[in-house]
Amino acid sequence: IAGITQAPTSQILAAGRRMTLRCTQDMRHNAMYWYRQDLGLGLRLIHYSNTAGTTGKGEVPDGYSVSRANTDDFPLTLASAVPSQTSVYFCASSAQQGSEAFFGQGTRLTVV
Amino acid sequence: GIQVEQSPPDLILQEGANSTLRCNFSDSVNNLQWFHQNPWGQLINLFYIPSGTKQNGRLSATTVATERYSLLYISSSQTTDSGVYFCASTGANNLFFGTGTRLTVIP
Numbered sequence: 001i002a003g004i005t006q007a008p009t010s011q012i013l014a015a016g017r018r019m020t021l022r023c024t025q026d027m028r029h030n031a032m033y034w035y036r037q038d039l040g041l042g043l044r045l046i047h048y049s050n051t052a053g054t055t056g057k058g059e060v061p062d063g064y065s066v067s068r069a070n071t072d073d074f075p076l077t078l079a080s081a082v083p084s085q086t087s088v089y090f091c092a093s094s095a096q097q098g099s100e101a102f103f104g105q106g107t108r109l110t111v112v
Numbered sequence: 113g114i115q116v117e118q119s120p121p122d123l124i125l126q127e128g129a130n131s132t133l134r135c136n137f138s139d140s141v142n143n144l145q146w147f148h149q150n151p152w153g154q155l156i157n158l159f160y161i162p163s164g165t166k167q168n169g170r171l172s173a174t175t176v177a178t179e180r181y182s183l184l185y186i187s188s189s190q191t192t193d194s195g196v197y198f199c200a201s202t203g204a205n206n207l208f209f210g211t212g213t214r215l216t217v218i219p
Contacts, residue, residue, distance in 0.1 A: 033207070042198070042209040056205055059113070088153065098142050098202045100160040106153050 003027070004104035006091050012110045013081050021076040021107050023091030031094045032074040033058075033101070034066060036087040043090065049074055050097045081111045114139050114201050118210035125189050125217050133184040133213045135199035142202055144175050144182050149196040149212070158184070158197075189217045 007022045025032065030051045035043040045058030049068040063085060065077045074093075078085055088108050094101040115138035125131055135144070146158040159166050159173040161182065166173055170189075175182040182199055194217050200207040 040211070042211045043200075043207075044209075045206045048205050050205065058206060090155065092207075097205055100143070100145060100157070101200075101207055102157060103147075103155040106155075108153075 004091055004093055004102060006089075006104035006107050008107060009105070010108040010110075012112060013078075015082055015111055016080050019078045019081055019109070021078075021089055021091075021109070023074045023076070023104060024072050025074075025091075025093045025102075026072065027093060027095075027102070028071060029093035029095050029102075030071070031097045031099075032068065033092040033094075034064070034074070034076045035090045035092065036060065037090060037106075038087050046076065046089075048097075081109075083111045085109065086111045113206065114141060114208040116199060116201055116208050116210035118197075118199060118213050120213060121211070122214045123216070125215065127189060127191060127217055127219050129189050129217075130185070130187045131189060131215070133186070133197055133215075135182040135184070135210055137180050137182075137199075137201045137208075140177065140180070144177075144199060144201045145207070146173055146182070146184050147198045147200065148193075149198060151195055155198075186215075189215075191217045191219055193217050 004025045033048045034046040047066040049055045091104040117136045143162040148156045163177045196212040200209045
């Protein structure tokens with residue numbers, strides 16, 4: 001089934017460790033996004049990429065980095081995890097910036 | 113960025129009842145989406161509706177872009193409709209989400 005796949009589904013991580021959340025889409029969408037969802041705050045954009053080879057910062061980029069080496073993959077890296085990064089992370093994609101967005105199933109990350 | 117306000121924040125319905133959820137946004141937008149986040153956390157696309165009215169089964173949505181609001185109608189609600197409903201509007205490189213309406217449908 002075409003769509004967006006995130007991995008892992010959930011993870012418990014020790015503070016200070018490095019972690020990469022994976023996101024792959026098979027819809028050949030140009031734009032991809034990473035959001036975090038926290039209780040009471042809705043979804044907030046971390047980083048985005050409008051096309052392969054380009055990335056940009058969203059509302060809450062500190063502590064996170066991304067890369068977009070090809071169209072399909074958009075990994076999110078936490079270089080040194082902190083407890084405030086405990087959240088549910090969603091990857092999304094759209095054919096182009098501003099068109100209908102589709103979301104992955106999410107990654108629940110707990111930093112202890 | 114664009115401010116998105118949703119109302120009501122919480123809604124409890126008896127199965128079979130109808131409801132209207134509202135989304136107000138602070139600036140003109142090129143598009144608007146409605147999502148349902150089910151109890152398992154999945155975000156399900158309901159409507160992509162920059163303007164006008166769309167219907168899908170028991171759900172329909174209307175966006176009046178000139179007045180900066182969108183409405184989601186749920187008719188004959190079912191327990192499987194429970195969850196959080198989000199609207200989101202597109203700004204520069206971002207979907208701006210409201211904080212959602214939590215719907216609970218009781219049998």
